[in-house]
Amino acid sequence: MGAHVSRHVDIPGMKRHDNTAMGVARIRWMEHARKPEASRLFEDPYAKYFSIGHPFLEWLGSDYVVCKVNQRYPGLISMVVARTAFLDHVCHQAITDHACTQMIILGAGYDTRAIRLFHNNSNNNSTKIHCFEVDQPKVQKLKKLGLQSLPIQKGELSHVHLISVDFNSNESLQDKLEAHPQFQRGAKTIILLEGVTYYIPKKSTAETLKQLQSMVGKGSILGVSYVHQAVLQKKSELSWIQEGICADPQDVARVVARVRRGGEPWISGWTPEEFTKFLKKDHGFVVLEDVTVSDLESRYFEPLGRTARPFLCAERFVMAQKA
Numbered sequence: 644m645g646a647h648v649s650r651h652v653d654i655p656g657m658k659r660h661d662n663t664a665m666g667v668a669r670i671r672w673m674e675h676a677r678k679p680e681a682s683r684l685f686e687d688p689y690a691k692y693f694s695i696g697h698p699f700l701e702w703l704g705s706d707y708v709v710c711k712v713n714q715r716y717p718g719l720i721s722m723v724v725a726r727t728a729f730l731d732h733v734c735h736q737a738i739t740d741h742a743c744t745q746m747i748i749l750g751a752g753y754d755t756r757a758i759r760l761f762h763n764n765s766n767n768n769s770t771k772i773h774c775f776e777v778d779q780p781k782v783q784k785l786k787k788l789g790l791q792s793l794p795i796q797k798g799e800l801s802h803v804h805l806i807s808v809d810f811n812s813n814e815s816l817q818d819k820l821e822a823h824p825q826f827q828r829g830a831k832t833i834i835l836l837e838g839v840t841y842y843i844p845k846k847s848t849a850e851t852l853k854q855l856q857s858m859v860g861k862g863s864i865l866g867v868s869y870v871h872q873a874v875l876q877k878k879s880e881l882s883w884i885q886e887g888i889c890a891d892p893q894d895v896a897r898v899v900a901r902v903r904r905g906g907e908p909w910i911s912g913w914t915p916e917e918f919t920k921f922l923k924k925d926h927g928f929v930v931l932e933d934v935t936v937s938d939l940e941s942r943y944f945e946p947l948g949r950t951a952r953p954f955l956c957a958e959r960f961v962m963a964q965k966a
């Protein structure tokens with residue numbers, strides 16, 4: 644009952660465990676609600692079910708909500724929308740070009756890819772693969788309730804498996820995955836770690852990837868995002884411009900301050916060179932692509948007659964492959 648109440652009620656001043664997950668779900672709802680449909684980078688009809696007060700947001704209309712968020716946090720929506728589109732594409736490529744047969748979503752929050760991209764609906768041509776979603780126990784409790792509220796058949800979730808692990812604890816992700824009857828050790832796997840690495844210490848990311856690397860097959864695909872190290876350095880506003888992270892340092896400063904106020908500050912960052920080394924040397928993943936929203940404007944936004952400007956390139960998006 645407690646979890647049910649906290650899923651639907653937002654009490655001012657009370658810390659929610661799913662603040663960041665819900666923030667991303669809201670942005671995905673905004674994209675899904677765009678008109679005309681043909682101008683959307685992706686569809687996520689389920690995102691709204693994970694967002695408190697979605698009927699009110701729908702009443703306000705996505706155009707209005709997008710406009711308000713853009714005024715306060717210029718570039719934030721485009722950054723998250725580009726990240727989602729890029730990682731959707733990584734998942735499709737992992738299946739079609741690299742023959743991956745299962746998916747692990749780390750820090751899954753309210754990601755709905757397991758249903759959006761790969762589900763059991765036999766009327767749909769999409770591939771059916773098992774998806775293991777990993778997150779903190781408190782967030783997973785809320786996710787489970789959200790999943791139960793989706794307007795889909797029960798059987799459509801039979802391939803989605805929730806595995807509770809706190810990356811900052813000593814719990815073994817490896818033990819939990821290997822104990823799961825559907826998990827195939829050594830299979831080519833899609834691993835997603837989206838919007839998570841900057842909330843946890845680097846050693847938690849390292850330990851998590853180390854465990855996974857030993858369980859998945861050669862050729863597995865990793866889709867991961869990270870924050871540029873310069874963003875976390877105080878008084879480095881000039882370097883934000885030099886590194887192409889933003890045109891106006893205020894835009895980054897506001898986002899950094901917002902996440903800190905929300906109680907989940909960004910604490911870990913890498914330069915692109917460091918991140919490539921980190922993945923290769925310690926974990927055997929070779930970076931195939933490392934991009935920002937500005938690199939993706941011509942790929943995703945312009946063909947739809949849209950712009951992603953002003954660019955907020957605080958977060959970078961990576962596709963890597965296990966060597």
Ligand SMILES: C[S@@+](CC[C@H](N)C(=O)[O-])C[C@H]1O[C@@H](n2cnc3c(N)ncnc32)[C@H](O)[C@@H]1O
Nearest residue numbers: 663664667750751752754779809810811837838
């Ligand atoms: C910004 S949300 C991103 C959610 C999801 N990947 C997406 O893109 O929709 C960050 C997620 O990381 C999870 N997370 C943060 N710290 C964690 C930890 N120590 N262990 C497990 N999950 C964690 C949060 O619970 C949250 O769901």
